Amino acid sequence: MTLSTRPNAQDPRVIRTRQLIQQSFMELLRTRNFQQVTVSDVTRHAMINRVTFYTHYTDKYELLDDMINSQLIQLIYKGIDTHNGLQPESLPLLICALCDYHEYSANECHRNNLEVRQMIEKQVKIQLEEYILDQLTKQQPEQEPAQLKVTATMISWSLYGATLRWSQERSSERETSQQLAARMVPLLTALF
Template sequence: MSISVKPNPQDPRVIRTRQLIHQAFVELLQTKEFQEITVSDLTRHATINRVTFYTHYTDKYELLDHMISTQLIQLLYKGIDPQQALTSEALTTLICALCQFHEYSGTECPKNIDSLRSLVETNMKLQLQQYMLEQLTIDLPEHDHAQLVTLSTMISWSLYGATLQWSNEKKDTRDTPLQLAERMTPLLRSWIDMKLTSVVPV
């Protein structure tokens, strides 16, 4: 009985194949709804066979999750040290990264973003929640884990909602990502500090 082993993501051949699949996915989304896209569509458009696709992804949902998480993680950790505490500078960088991600989503999938919104939203909130939990655990290593999970969820949903609303505003009248971040960060920092003081250590 053979054991399925995921390919090495650092292998140049793997990187190239995934780029082909990702590009095919993005291009298909310009003309088709997400639910209409099949694995056959993807393999034909990417000029690969089905075995190759399934070597990398279980289905199109895993493909979507991977694309979202990869893009978001690249933006999240650009200029942020994940080993450091949740500073005001990190929050500012994070808010700008989220704005960039919303812009990326709107540009890559302009005709289908509504049909993908729930999937994108779920994945983004999960990535944000995991990042926030990591940072809060660094800040408060002795505090109750369940409370930190709840707090990280509250923060991540707030960040997602505020930046999503920003992305829906008219480009010629809305703030720049940095302006939004500079307005949000002091409020968010104060709110987080207030919540942290109410979190009781184990």
């Protein structure tokens, strides 16, 4: 197998290997800054060779992107009917999922929040905006694409910003994610 060939993503061995690499990477990020973690560190911790790592990822940045995308996608689609468009009933689930994601990333990468959070934020905003745009397009196919894009940007950035702000408040003083969702849904539905 050459380095340019990607393994079958559905193969259980490939899935286990990728999970092992991701788990090792996260464990290392708990004790070191992102810049301090090398591919050699990850392979040593995962007890795999470098060729195996490079079969799955080109570098640690691609590994981080893959982890962000796969975890966010799992959270976003959890419990949400993606065939019905963006509905007021699905927004609380999405808001709570983003709150969970922010808490997870803060707990998993607490030493790296400033460094890694920018990388996470960029990917999360892209994924969230694409998801919202897809849902709005299904819901309002007659609407002009430029208007849908602006609406998706406004909704996704509002969702991201409000849930990030919520996660930065002291947990003893903040409202629950469900309470935040109840406050946000009327404001967001006014946009579409």
